Amino acid sequence: MGFLTTTFNSLLGWARKYSLFHYPFVTACCGMEYMSAACAHFDIDRFGAGWTRFSPRQADMLLVVGTITQKQAPVLRTVYEQMTEPKWVMAIGACAVSGGIYDNYAVVQGVEAVIPVDVFIPGCPPRPETILDALLKLQDKIQKQDQDWRWKRRGS
C-alpha cells in the first residue's frame, strides 16, 4: 500500500508540475520580462506552464510581478484566496521579493508579508532565463512535495 501511495504521489507531482496554469499579477516593469518569458522568444510553454489564465479560479500558479503597495495588498490577498488548491506562488523581481528600492510608507516590503511564497526571483528586473530557471525549481519542488488529493486519508 505504501508503495502504491508513493508511486501515485510521484505520478501526481509529475502531472501537476507540467500543467501549471499561471495567473500573472503584473504591476510594474518586471512585466516586460514576464511577457518576454511567456511569449515565443523564451517560451514558458516549453516547460508546461503556457496557459495564462486571467481568472484566479482557473489558475494554480500565481506570479506576483512587480511592486505591491499597501493599497494593493488586499487585492493580492483576495486573488490568492480565490485560487483553488493546490496552488503555488512565485515572487518575481526585487520589489515583490523585498520591496526593492522602495523602502517607504507606500510599499509592502516583500509579498511574503501578504501571501505565502514558494519561489523568490531576485533581479531588477530578472532576466527571462531567471524566470524559467525559477519555474524549473518550482517544478522540482512540486515533484518532491507531499501531494494532496481528494480521497487521501489525512494524517497518513
Place this chain on the structure above:
Amino acid sequence: MEETRVLNELRTRFPGAVRDALSLAGDDVLLVEREGFFRLAEALKAAPLDYALLLDLTCVDYLARSGCLEMVYTFLSLGRNHRLRVKITLPAGEARLPSLAPLWKNADWLEREVHEMFGVDFEGHPGLRPLLLYEGFEGHPLRKDYPLRRRQPLIPLREEP
C-alpha cells in the same frame, strides 16, 4: 522684455500680495503672500494675462530649515506662451490656503494630493478626501519628519516565518 513687463505689471496691480518678483533661469517667479493670493490667481486666469493652464501645484518641506512649507504653482499662458511660477510660504502652524479648484479644475486632485502628503488645508475645496492614500492613514508621508520606516498596512500582514 515681456517677462519683466508681466512681473512689473503684477507687482503694481497687487502691491499687498506680491512680496518679490524675479527671473530665475528663464522662468519668472513670483513670491506671494497668502492674503490676496486668490485675487491674484483670478487675475492670472482672466484676460489679458490669460494663464489658462495650471501645469502643476506642489509643496516643498522647509520645516527643518525655516519652519515653513512652500507652495509652488506653475502656470502656463497658451496665448502668450509664457510660464509663471508662484511661490507662497506657509508657516508650519497655519498651513492653510484658498483653493484654486474653482478657477482651474485640475487643482482639485492636485490639492487633494498635497493635502494628504503635506497636510496643507485648502479652503473652499469641494472635498479634501485622500487621493492616493487610504482612509485611516495617519500623518503626512512626504513631510521630512514622517519616519522613513513607519508602515501603516491596510490589512493585517502575516507574521514573518
